[in-house]
Amino acid sequence: MLEIRFHGRGGQGTVVATILLAKAFFRAGYYVQSFPLFGVERRGAPVEAYLRLDEDHIWVRTNVYQPDHVVVMDKTLLQGIDVTMGLKPGGWILINTSSIPPNSEQFSRYRLAVVDATRIALRHRLGTRTHPIVNTAMMGALARMLEMPPLEAISKAVEEEIPVRPEQNIQAAKDAYDEVQLVGLTGPELQSSAG
Amino acid sequence: MKQVLEGSHAVAEAVRLARVNVISAYPITPQTHIVERLSDFCADGRLDARFLRVESEHSALAALIGASSTGVRTFTATSSQGLALMHELLHWASGARLPIVMAEVNRALAPGWNIWTDQTDSLAQRDTGWMQLYCETGQEVLDTTLQAYWLAETVNLPVMVILDAFFLSHTYEPVDIPSQEQVNGFLPDYQPRFQLDTRNPCAFNQLAPPNVYMEMRHNIQQAMDQVLSRFGQMEDGFGVVFGRRYGEVEPLQCDDAQIILVTSGTITSTSRALQQQLRADGERVGLLKIKLFRPFPADAVRRILGGAQKVAVIDRNCSFGAGGIFAQEVRAALCNLSARPLVFSYIAGLGGRDVTLDVLKLIYRHTKDCEHCPDDSIWMGLHEVHHAT
Numbered sequence: 001m002l003e004i005r006f007h008g009r010g011g012q013g014t015v016v017a018t019i020l021l022a023k024a025f026f027r028a029g030y031y032v033q034s035f036p037l038f039g040v041e042r043r044g045a046p047v048e049a050y051l052r053l054d055e056d057h058i059w060v061r062t063n064v065y066q067p068d069h070v071v072v073m074d075k076t077l078l079q080g081i082d083v084t085m086g087l088k089p090g091g092w093i094l095i096n097t098s099s100i101p102p103n104s105e106q107f108s109r110y111r112l113a114v115v116d117a118t119r120i121a122l123r124h125r126l127g128t129r130t131h132p133i134v135n136t137a138m139m140g141a142l143a144r145m146l147e148m149p150p151l152e153a154i155s156k157a158v159e160e161e162i163p164v165r166p167e168q169n170i171q172a173a174k175d176a177y178d179e180v181q182l183v184g185l186t187g188p189e190l191q192s193s194a195g
Numbered sequence: 196m197k198q199v200l201e202g203s204h205a206v207a208e209a210v211r212l213a214r215v216n217v218i219s220a221y222p223i224t225p226q227t228h229i230v231e232r233l234s235d236f237c238a239d240g241r242l243d244a245r246f247l248r249v250e251s252e253h254s255a256l257a258a259l260i261g262a263s264s265t266g267v268r269t270f271t272a273t274s275s276q277g278l279a280l281m282h283e284l285l286h287w288a289s290g291a292r293l294p295i296v297m298a299e300v301n302r303a304l305a306p307g308w309n310i311w312t313d314q315t316d317s318l319a320q321r322d323t324g325w326m327q328l329y330c331e332t333g334q335e336v337l338d339t340t341l342q343a344y345w346l347a348e349t350v351n352l353p354v355m356v357i358l359d360a361f362f363l364s365h366t367y368e369p370v371d372i373p374s375q376e377q378v379n380g381f382l383p384d385y386q387p388r389f390q391l392d393t394r395n396p397c398a399f400n401q402l403a404p405p406n407v408y409m410e411m412r413h414n415i416q417q418a419m420d421q422v423l424s425r426f427g428q429m430e431d432g433f434g435v436v437f438g439r440r441y442g443e444v445e446p447l448q449c450d451d452a453q454i455i456l457v458t459s460g461t462i463t464s465t466s467r468a469l470q471q472q473l474r475a476d477g478e479r480v481g482l483l484k485i486k487l488f489r490p491f492p493a494d495a496v497r498r499i500l501g502g503a504q505k506v507a508v509i510d511r512n513c514s515f516g517a518g519g520i521f522a523q524e525v526r527a528a529l530c531n532l533s534a535r536p537l538v539f540s541y542i543a544g545l546g547g548r549d550v551t552l553d554v555l556k557l558i559y560r561h562t563k564d565c566e567h568c569p570d571d572s573i574w575m576g577l578h579e580v581h582h583a584t
Contacts, residue, residue: 036361038361059467062550
């Protein structure tokens with residue numbers, strides 16, 4: 001079973017991203033479970049959502065404590081939240097940012113991937129100029145990072161579920177798939193041990 | 196066709212497929228997604244029903260009591276304080292023998308203000324004459340909502356279909372949404388035995404003095420007893436169409452079990468995962484899921500638990516001064532057996548606190564290692580509390 005945790009801010013489409021990815025992975029043949037961190041959501045406030053996927057039926061119905069991978073929809077969250085909490089060593093951290101974070105040694109036990117999803121969302125006029133909706137771009141980047149689900153499955157999920165600008169959302173996912181930088185392991189220890 | 200569906204939307208799909216005529220509700224988290232989706236269905240024509248917006252939960256149920264009295268299929272949904280506000284009319288609905296179906300999303304009662312899951316809201320209504328069915332998965336939520344109408348209309352009593360806040364109501368997972376033809380093959384049109392009808396004027400709900408009231412209450416008890424005998428018949432019919440059945444209780448590997456965990460709702464799912472782990476380690480652990488709480492399936496509980504050495508009942512609820520409510524019912528069901536298991540009562544997960552694999556493992560270990568079974572409930576994972584002075 002794979003468990004992925006998503007960090008975002010209310011209004012960026014974080015919960016929707018997990019739902020769409022659940023649908024895309026289900027289309028690709030996986031059993032899935034997705035849910036938000038059960039709280040009181042407000043625009044701009046930190047939100048969390050989770051995705052579980054497995055080839056077999058998923059029984060466990062608890063919160064996610066030790067994710068395999070983490071997705072950060074908003075780089076400003078890095079200052080206030082330990083996004084690596086519980087993250088399994090070697091897991092991916094996908095961050096929406098225009099540049100590799102200067103303090104990337106905090107991610108030294110993990111694999112780092114970065115994508116400028118905000119720029120991609122603005123390019124396709126998703127959301128507003130001040131509040132771009134980055135979720136579909138982040139989904140495309142995740143698909144490249146994990147080598148799943150197939151982009152076609154994401155496109156189908158977007159077509160079915162997003163009534164607003166579906167074509168632009170699909171293109172944003174494709175752009176992010178192409179543009180994401182898979183930095184990989186950043187720490188010296190793991191780089192050497194990984195050979 | 197199977198699709199990834201939210202638990203709340205599974206309820207709404209079932210209500211649509213049940214061809215409900217009147218819906219009335221007042222929004223409350225975490226139930227809101229159910230009636231939001233239903234209002235969409237009513238607005239876009241996918242469901243030909245009257246959606247009555249009202250000013251409170253009390254009014255929502257009052258509206259349905261009126262609607263159901265005219266012989267139509269009705270639905271409402273609520274949680275927590277909303278259910279508590281309905282209390283008076285819960286008795287009215289069952290006393291008037293109206294087959295109203297309600298989705299009840301388990302949420303903790305305030306104060307302290309808490310929107311997370313906790314069964315005390317629905318279990319506090321256990322004596323109101325409503326059937327109570329506790330669900331574990333999105334599929335079970337959809338199926339049970341359809342089954343609820345069959346049961347309600349067969350014995351003329353209202354039903355609560357109960358699902359955990361968030362762990363079920365807000366969780367997306369694969370759910371098979373049946374076709375209208377399939378549902379019609381299981382659930383026929385509602386044929387009321389009595390209804391408000393200007394062509395056939397009758398008086399309803401009149402004064403019932405001591406010489407008739409007791410018989411009316413006995414009839415409700417008999418109707419509840421009938422549920423236990425009709426449940427299997429209902430599931431046979433359901434199984435023919437859908438190929439699934441749940442049972443009023445579901446025993447898993449209980450035959451050779453020394454210790455049996457008793458659960459309801461989504462704690463059952465995580466307990467299934469624990470059972471697989473423990474069985475792989477050679478532990479003889481069984482699991483009994485209780486789906487039907489009212490009427491209480493005491494015969495099945497006796498049959499399945501009677502032979503075990505120890506039983507651990509996990510309650511996400513508390514009757515203050517008496518402890519876990521499922522545990523009380525299980526103990527009562529077993530008390531007249533000449534040989535019976537020790538019944539441990541655990542309270543866990545109140546107000547949405549997560550009942551993890553580790554918590555369940557602790558419960559199992561404690562039950563296994565403890566020679567003496569305490570009468571009182573054992574509260575799991577309490578934090579140290581520093582009182583204000």
